[in-house]
Amino acid sequence: MKSNNYQHIESFKDFENEKIKLYFQIKLVEKKLELRYLELGNLLNPMRVIPMLFSQWMTPISSAIKGLVSGFLNKYSEKQTN
Numbered sequence: 001m002k003s004n005n006y007q008h009i010e011s012f013k014d015f016e017n018e019k020i021k022l023y024f025q026i027k028l029v030e031k032k033l034e035l036r037y038l039e040l041g042n043l044l045n046p047m048r049v050i051p052m053l054f055s056q057w058m059t060p061i062s063s064a065i066k067g068l069v070s071g072f073l074n075k076y077s078e079k080q081t082n
Contacts, residue, residue, distance in 0.1 A: 009015050042048070
């Protein structure tokens with residue numbers, strides 16, 4: 001059997017308090033869900049997604065370019081020292 005989570009209710013006043021508590025818990029969960037929905041909509045906004053994707057794609061490309069340039073400069077400096 002399920003345990004009774006409402007054993008503390010002994011009067012109509014306790015019942016009313018529990019009802020109000022559950023109502024506010026439902027409202028809190030609804031507001032959290034709405035907030036998550038807004039955050040997701042904000043995250044998927046094309047004005048934010050495109051720059052985010054661009055920056056994520058540019059990071060490996062820029063590091064590769066940096067490696068090529070530093071390799072070229074190392075070879076150039078070795079030729080200058082020889």
